[in-house]
Amino acid sequence: MVAIPTRRQGDLMTAVLQATDLTVRFGGVVALDRVSIDCRSGELTGLIGPNGAGKTTLIDAVTGFLPQNTTGRVTFRGLDVLGMAPHRIARSGLTRTWQSLELFDDISVRDNLEVASHHLTPIGAVVDYFRGTAVDERVDDTIELLGLGAVAERWPRELSQGQRKLVGVGRALVADAALVMLDEPAAGLDRAETVWLGDRLRSLVEAERLMLLVDHDMSLVLRVCDRIHVLESGRLVTTGRPDQIRDDPRVVAAYLGSTGGRA
Amino acid sequence: MGSYVQQVLLSSGAGAIFAALAIGLVLTYRSSGVINFAHGAIATYVAYTYTSLQNDGDLPVPPLPNPVAPIEGIFGIEIFDFPAFVSMGDGWNQWLALIGALAVAGVLGLVFHFAVFRALRYQPPLTKVVASIGLMLALQSAVVIRFGGSRPPPIQPLLPDSVRADTADVLGTIVPWDRFVLLGLTLVLTACLWALFRFSRFGLHTRAAAENEQYATLMGVSADRQAALSWMLATLLAGSVGILVAPTTSLTPVNFTLFIVPALGAALLARFTSFWVATFSAVGLAMGQNVLLYAEIDQEWFPDLNLDKVLPFAVIVGAMMARGQVLPSRGAVEASRLPPAFLSPWRPGLSLFWIALAAAVIIWGPFDYRTGMTNSMIGAILALSLVVVTGYVGQISLAQLACTGVAAAGLASFGTQAGIPFPIAPLLAALAATGFGLVLALPALRVRGTSLAIVTLASALAIDELVFRGDGWFRIEGVPNREFDDPSLFGIDFGWQSGFPVNGDEIPTPAFGLFVLVVLVLIAIAVVRLRQSKLGEQMLAVRANERAAAGAGVNVAGIKLAAFAIAAFIAGIAGSLNGYKLGAIKIESFDVLVNLSILAFAYLGGISTVTGALYAGTLFSSGIGVVLGEEIVALGRYESYAAGVALAATAVVNPQGIDGFDRAQRERLKQWWRSRRADRVIS
Numbered sequence: 001m002v003a004i005p006t007r008r009q010g011d012l013m014t015a016v017l018q019a020t021d022l023t024v025r026f027g028g029v030v031a032l033d034r035v036s037i038d039c040r041s042g043e044l045t046g047l048i049g050p051n052g053a054g055k056t057t058l059i060d061a062v063t064g065f066l067p068q069n070t071t072g073r074v075t076f077r078g079l080d081v082l083g084m085a086p087h088r089i090a091r092s093g094l095t096r097t098w099q100s101l102e103l104f105d106d107i108s109v110r111d112n113l114e115v116a117s118h119h120l121t122p123i124g125a126v127v128d129y130f131r132g133t134a135v136d137e138r139v140d141d142t143i144e145l146l147g148l149g150a151v152a153e154r155w156p157r158e159l160s161q162g163q164r165k166l167v168g169v170g171r172a173l174v175a176d177a178a179l180v181m182l183d184e185p186a187a188g189l190d191r192a193e194t195v196w197l198g199d200r201l202r203s204l205v206e207a208e209r210l211m212l213l214v215d216h217d218m219s220l221v222l223r224v225c226d227r228i229h230v231l232e233s234g235r236l237v238t239t240g241r242p243d244q245i246r247d248d249p250r251v252v253a254a255y256l257g258s259t260g261g262r263a
Numbered sequence: 264m265g266s267y268v269q270q271v272l273l274s275s276g277a278g279a280i281f282a283a284l285a286i287g288l289v290l291t292y293r294s295s296g297v298i299n300f301a302h303g304a305i306a307t308y309v310a311y312t313y314t315s316l317q318n319d320g321d322l323p324v325p326p327l328p329n330p331v332a333p334i335e336g337i338f339g340i341e342i343f344d345f346p347a348f349v350s351m352g353d354g355w356n357q358w359l360a361l362i363g364a365l366a367v368a369g370v371l372g373l374v375f376h377f378a379v380f381r382a383l384r385y386q387p388p389l390t391k392v393v394a395s396i397g398l399m400l401a402l403q404s405a406v407v408i409r410f411g412g413s414r415p416p417p418i419q420p421l422l423p424d425s426v427r428a429d430t431a432d433v434l435g436t437i438v439p440w441d442r443f444v445l446l447g448l449t450l451v452l453t454a455c456l457w458a459l460f461r462f463s464r465f466g467l468h469t470r471a472a473a474e475n476e477q478y479a480t481l482m483g484v485s486a487d488r489q490a491a492l493s494w495m496l497a498t499l500l501a502g503s504v505g506i507l508v509a510p511t512t513s514l515t516p517v518n519f520t521l522f523i524v525p526a527l528g529a530a531l532l533a534r535f536t537s538f539w540v541a542t543f544s545a546v547g548l549a550m551g552q553n554v555l556l557y558a559e560i561d562q563e564w565f566p567d568l569n570l571d572k573v574l575p576f577a578v579i580v581g582a583m584m585a586r587g588q589v590l591p592s593r594g595a596v597e598a599s600r601l602p603p604a605f606l607s608p609w610r611p612g613l614s615l616f617w618i619a620l621a622a623a624v625i626i627w628g629p630f631d632y633r634t635g636m637t638n639s640m641i642g643a644i645l646a647l648s649l650v651v652v653t654g655y656v657g658q659i660s661l662a663q664l665a666c667t668g669v670a671a672a673g674l675a676s677f678g679t680q681a682g683i684p685f686p687i688a689p690l691l692a693a694l695a696a697t698g699f700g701l702v703l704a705l706p707a708l709r710v711r712g713t714s715l716a717i718v719t720l721a722s723a724l725a726i727d728e729l730v731f732r733g734d735g736w737f738r739i740e741g742v743p744n745r746e747f748d749d750p751s752l753f754g755i756d757f758g759w760q761s762g763f764p765v766n767g768d769e770i771p772t773p774a775f776g777l778f779v780l781v782v783l784v785l786i787a788i789a790v791v792r793l794r795q796s797k798l799g800e801q802m803l804a805v806r807a808n809e810r811a812a813a814g815a816g817v818n819v820a821g822i823k824l825a826a827f828a829i830a831a832f833i834a835g836i837a838g839s840l841n842g843y844k845l846g847a848i849k850i851e852s853f854d855v856l857v858n859l860s861i862l863a864f865a866y867l868g869g870i871s872t873v874t875g876a877l878y879a880g881t882l883f884s885s886g887i888g889v890v891l892g893e894e895i896v897a898l899g900r901y902e903s904y905a906a907g908v909a910l911a912a913t914a915v916v917n918p919q920g921i922d923g924f925d926r927a928q929r930e931r932l933k934q935w936w937r938s939r940r941a942d943r944v945i946s
Contacts, residue, residue: 104804
């Protein structure tokens with residue numbers, strides 16, 4: 001793969017996440033075929049592709065949700081995470097959000113973040129049970145960072161779709177995650193909300209939070225990401241800067257199909 | 264070897280019953296998403312109706328409430344009474360009786376659909392389970408009320424004598440012909456259902472409606488009508504099976520209702536989808552049972568551990584675990600939606616009032632109030648264990664009663680036999696129950712929802728057979744009085760008969776009741792504290808969404824194990840208290856029906872809150888609520904029937920349980936008061 005210069009030249013070589021030859025099979029169907037991608041520090045990485053390209057499958061595989069179906073190699077900050085249980089991967093600092101939100105609907109927004117902020121050990125659970133635990137400042141900080149202060153004590157189902165998306169992002173961010181994989185955060189949002197969300201994500205990168213943004217909304221990804229991977233039918237088509245991706249005929253073809261080629 | 268072949272062939276009768284019930288279960292599930300625990304009870308009811316029509320020409324009428332009972336009670340007169348039977352001439356011809364009984368079966372199916380399950384279409388699986396348990400209890404009690412308990416009624420078989428008396432010689436083994444006829448009929452039924460679902464418009468519409476009701480409705484399919492027809496079909500099926508096999512098995516209310524357990528196992532192996540897999544699994548289970556039963560008699564080395572009863576359940580649990588997934592797959596519908604686990608502000612005044620009231624009843628109440636109160640408190644502790652495992656973590660456990668059994672047996676071993684003193688012996692017993700709870704939790708790591716309910720029921724039954732009966736570790740059968748020493752601490756006794764300054768000479772003395780009250784208060788506080796703690800928070804996260812919880816760094820398996828362990832510990836405490844109360848272990852306490860009704864009543868009280876568990880305690884049979892209820896309406900032998908009907912009705916009208924209903928009413932009252940005040944300020 002060709003190294004692409006980024007805005008922060010100094011961090012160029014530091015791959016925080018490196019997935020090599022990632023293959024996912026469901027029975028006879030190959031959902032991901034020897035895909036290699038990386039996320040580097042200081043970058044907002046994008047992953048785009050048409051519906052069914054394997055974007056969510058890639059997140060599922062990397063975060064440990066498809067242990068039986070995945071082969072290849074995934075290292076995260078030098079740690080081999082393939083085969084680790086999902087909660088261990090999350091605790092190691094690699095977290096994710098969900099396209100279908102998947103919030104904890106029975107507990108308040110603040111509690112949604114609290115669950116993720118605290119990695120409970122058996123002894124920790126006993127100590128907390130008898131003595132309680134100090135309030136976690138990171139929860140308040142994250143709520144403030146995402147502008148959720150007004151709804152912190154409400155239940156997720158009382159929130160707007162955009163706010164619910166942010167709760168999901170907050171839950172992934174709160175435990176000082178080193179890399180957050182965002183699965184279609186803009187799905188279901190209108191234009192204005194998408195622009196607003198994009199700005200929030202950009203500001204999170206400024207705050208040194210690393211992210212992999214997965215979406216099929218090209219405009220959002222092209223606008224905010226530093227470097228973009230393109231998937232189609234389970235294969236990596238190309239990797240490059242937004243301007244390179246925008247002009248790449250293979251990407252256009254992947255998105256528009258054969259008619260795109262003629263257009 | 265020939266004898267084993269004979270056992271396999273002989274088992275085809277039982278296999279046919281299991282299979283016929285199993286395909287009925289699959290049918291109901293595929294058309295309305297209900298796992299119908301009442302299926303066996305329907306077969307029983309219809310079979311009894313058949314015998315009654317055939318022997319006496321009487322059509323049984325299920326017990327109905329007398330609308331003018333209060334007036335009759337006040338004036339001491341009798342105005343009106345529903346008849347128990349409608350007489351329709353002398354004994355009917357068997358074919359007429361068959362048609363009559365099947366008509367009753369069809370009506371039952373329609374009533375179940377329109378009165379109960381139609382309203383529950385969008386409710387979580389647990390609500391449907393509770394409703395079907397309610398119907399099962401009601402039907403079974405209706406049979407007991409109308410026909411009496413244990414003695415099978417005379418029944419004229421449908422199959423002609425020439426078939427029944429004849430035997431066949433298969434590979435040198437003599438087998439009665441009727442077994443093959445039954446098996447053949449079941450296979451034909453299976454083929455018919457399969458073809459109906461595979462090829463007919465009815466089947467297509469039912470499948471479409473089950474897959475996506477909204478789309479199906481848009482395409483002009485009435486999901487409601489499909490479900491109603493399927494219910495009718497399922498009850499007709501159950502009824503026919505009941506009538507057909509009643510002569511070859513002994514028809515009693517309990518026996519027949521319990522055929523549902525292996526049938527559920529077979530349906531579970533078929534994922535409630537394939538009629539053929541259900542049939543063959545059921546036949547296989549019956550064969551395995553018979554062979555093991557014979558081996559226990561035939562082979563000296565073979566342990567007498569009731570393995571014939573254990574193995575089918577072990578197969579179910581093993582198969583489900585092997586097939587299950589550690590986390591639900593993407594797009595799998597998570598089925599946990601349970602009432603919210605409210606965390607109310609602490610109101611010391613109110614709590615103290617209720618504790619004082621309970622203490623007053625225990626000290627000064629009359630005999631049945633005192634015993635009722637004690638039963639309710641022990642029941643509430645058992646319900647609290649369900650609050651932890653089902654309410655907080657969403658894991659439906661039908662095995663909490665088995666935990667109490669393990670603890671009671673442990674108490675006998677540690678306390679009475681080994682002579683370990685009071686607070687240590689029951690704690691050790693509760694720890695033994697905890698270990699058992701951890702074993703029960705293993706399937707929960709890979710199986711979820713209603714399947715888990717069935718698997719826990721199967722494990723409870725398997726371990727019950729293995730541990731408590733036959734040559735099992737505790738061998739309770741045949742040891743009627745395994746007595747417990749009274750609990751005492753620092754020289755103060757608080758057993759069932761220990762002295763007390765007030766009412767000390769009346770059994771049960773207040774000492775034991777107060778002791779149970781203290782234990783209940785401590786456990787209630789502990790469970791509230793759990794809800795406030797980080798562990799409780801993570802439990803609710805697992806209940807809401809296992810995948811997302813794992814993604815947020817929650818150790819889902821660890822949380823489930825912890826919940827099962829804590830719940831088993833609490834149930835173990837209840838078991839020890841029950842042991843102290845009874846003074847001996849009673850084997851009936853481990854009945855499947857009791858197991859089912861405990862979950863149902865805990866749900867009725869409010870499965871997600873401590874207050875709900877306290878309500879549940881009052882509802883349990885022979886609890887204080889029932890004693891109080893008797894003051895108003897003397898239910899007598901109708902108690903269990905009324906409880907079953909009430910369960911189904913509550914699931915329909917108020918699926919949040921009494922606690923949720925109560926909170927909603929209080930909230931409305933508050934709103935009303937606020938708006939009144941606001942109006943006054945404005946005017």
